Amino acid sequence: MSVSKCTRLSGALVKQLLDSVDSILFDCDGVIWRGDQAIPGAPQVINLLKENGKRVFFVTNNSTKSRKMYADKMTALGFDVTEDEVFGTAYCCAMYLKTVCKLEGKVYLIGSNAMRQELEAVGIQQTGVGPDHICGKPIDWANVPLDPEVKAVVVGFDEHFSYMKLNRAMQYLTQQGCLFVGTNRDTRLPLEGGKAVPGTGCLLQAVETAAQREAQTVGKPNHFMFDCVASQFGVKADRCLMVGDRLDTDILLGSNCGLKTLLTLTGVSTVADAEAHQKSGCPERQGMVPDYYVESIADLLPALQG
């Protein structure tokens, strides 16, 4: 197809695009659901894609849920989904430590119970999840007790993040050979009504600043998330479509991996945002310009029902 970038996907173009791919990666929040509500028509789209023989996968930077928790949520919302089709950063982080780093030792985890579960599922022990209270007496901060078996610091979303955790992470990271992995760099999590809360990127940056080291991240836009799907299911980049609502994570992941890209307008980014990147003429920003956009993924329905 020779159409210019950031083209509105409609009419015959929808079927043309779907015919050109075997696999479709969907971001979750702002794409197939918003908070606890499915985007209208999204379950039908996903289920029909699968009935039409497409492989469908879900890739999310949110590290607060395990694969099972995602599959349960999706099933409750009407999506025909299995656990092995879900690639969240909690799971991908565990896979990264296991398969790429070949970690031998424990993880000091700034993160959630879901991350602990995914680490344990691949046989990696952790310490650190949950609150790390400070006791009454004066603390010798530079000499807090450390677990000698810890060989990696992992940072994901952690509602119990604290100065004590930041300090502990820094002490581990100044030790020889300690690995440093983050789930993702999203700085804000948008909520309904225009509100937002700090994202994992804020916590990761705090730890990086303290440790004076840069973490390797596994989440979008880093290609590891696609590698994870591709290696398990034999997905070919040139026969794959990435659908997302964020230009700086979803669309950039697609561009980084050579996938076709589709922006949906039910979430964070707008067509004006995409056009601003396109018109900037800045080569580094072109990866954030999607091939196509739709108002909602429900716009794919007519092509699937016809």
Ligand SMILES: [Mg+2]
């Ligand atoms: Mg999203």
